[in-house]
Amino acid sequence: MRAVVLVYVFFLVAWPVTLVGTNTFEDGTAALTELLEDPDVIHALRLTVIVAVVSVVINTVFGVGVSLLLVRYEFPGKRILSPLLDLPLSVSPVVVGLSLILVYGGRNGWLGPTLESWGFEIIFSTPGIVMATTFVALPLVIREVVPVLEEVGIEQEQAARSLGAGAFQTFRRITLPTIRWAVVYGVVLSLARSLGEFGAVKVVSGNVLGRTRTATLVVEEKYLNFDKPGAYATAFLLAMVSVACIVVVSFVRPQESKK
Amino acid sequence: MTAALPAVDRPARRRSVAAGGLTRVSGLGLGVAMIWFSLLVLVPLVAVVVTAVEGGWSTFATQLTTEQTRAAVLLTVLTALGVTLVNVVMGTLIAWVLVRDDFFGKRVLEVMIDIPFALPTIVAGLVLLSLYGPESPLGVDIANERPAVFLAFLFVTLPFIVRTVQPVLAELDREVEEAAASLGASRFTTFRRVTLPSITPAIAAGAALSFARGVSEYGSLVLLSGNLPMKTEVASVRMLSSIENDNLPGATAVATVLLFVSLVVIVAFDLLQRRLVRRG
DSSP states (O other): OOHHHHHHIIIIIIHHHHHHHHHTTTTHHHHHHHHHHHHHHHHHHHHHHHHHHHHHHHHHHHHHHHHHHHHBBOOOTTHHHHHHHHHHHOHHHHHHHHHHHHHHHHTTTTTTHHHHHHTOOOTSSSHHHHHHHHHHHHHHHHHHHHHHHHHHSSSHHHHHHHHTHHHHHIIIIIIIHHHHHHHHHHHHHHHHHHHHHHHHHHHHTTTTTTTOHHHHHHHHHHHTOOOOOHHHHHHHHHHHHHHHHHHHHHHHHHHHHHH | OOOOOOOOOOOOOOOOOOBBBOHHHHHHOOOOOOOHHHIIIHHHHHHHHHHHHTTOOHHHHHHHHHHHHHHHHHHHHHHHHHHHHHHHHHHHHHHHHHHHOOOTTHHHHHHHHHHHHHSSSHHHHHHHHHHSSTTTTSSSOOTTTHHHHHHHHHHHHHHHHHHHHHHHHHHOOOOHHHHHHHOOOOOOOOOIIIIHHHHHHHHOOOOOOOOHHHHHHOOOHHHEEEEEETTTTHHHHHHHHHHHTTHHHHHHHHHHOOOOOOOHHHHHHHHHHHHHHHHH
């Protein structure tokens, strides 16, 4: 059985992923250095990082807040809210992009024209990319934090409160340390997801060279324009980051469960 | 154990949660969170459905029954079903090996399982293309063929069943299996009669996620499948070309079908997850 599993994973994941590395370094580091001298690529990489960081910050604040609300409070509609929060996991990225265009599109969206008249351009601009990215990565922090909050219970928080700690102090001194690692995993996973979002961003960004083109769009563009070394090099950079994220998560987690 | 995934919540050992009513601060927080969630997710998704049915049901039906759209939706759903079946077997097997087996390099295997989840989908497509495309070192070229769609789905859905089954299998009491074995049950009977029933909800939950992910996949197919109408074009790709041609009724009709599938799957997943937690 072990052999079956190893062969399967080798052909499906291990070998193909290593090929991206070898294809990138076929001519030494030429492909990478050439890539990093292209100002459009630099712009795309910078945009990708900015968008990912902003959406991770939003999702972390939102995720921790919603997790606390879901676990610690009772309110009407809670039973419906919880599966709805998971919905972005299973919605097609193209649907995400389409839905945002329908509401925030500058020409005939529901809210788009009004926002545009106030001077906010969302679709075909950076805010749209941030929204699309935030949408797809939304459940990841919540899914990590909720189980931990459920498991630790509220005795310690109640003790802190009864000893006179304020709500904020209790959160900072008691709750935050217990969910710290869950938040870290959530953040790392969201980061990987945000850096790599492609479909939703493609729909809302308009893919304008040097303005709204992100790193994943560069991969497609370069490949379709027969610039394979460039496509492989960009893919290699993205793959490195996501593999690094996974490795970080897998090394931090076991230490915590041993505690 | 890495569960870098929408894994089913570990069966909570202790659910000593005495949830209270809302205070003023938490009420305000809930309000702000809900406004943001509505603006970002709910309103846009509602807009999709509203736009789809705006032209009346007949337009909606016509959009869905055009030959090309029907072919795309059928291909997507059937392939996702097939891939989910493969995952039910392979995913359970991988979870079993990860929990019960011990060998050199198991950590690497753990990381490998999570890679498809974290890898950008467009990179996933490129990655598969380099081994199974025109320049394949294996000599297997399935680019622009139907098996390419199957392969891409197989890649992106790999972690789901593994990661939902693994924690449940790890918490399973081995004494029950040993008892069955000592009473003369063969290894296969033990698995079928003792182990399998306890992990079935987890397998089903993982299968639901894997199916939903397959149906909604887009990025990994862009470079790999060639997106040939009637042959390798899937629902997401069909939708995107409708958007690019400004055919909003067509795009939203397909989007509504996909949304319906996602919703059903998420509700099923939620129910299964509750069942898992109760068992724990």
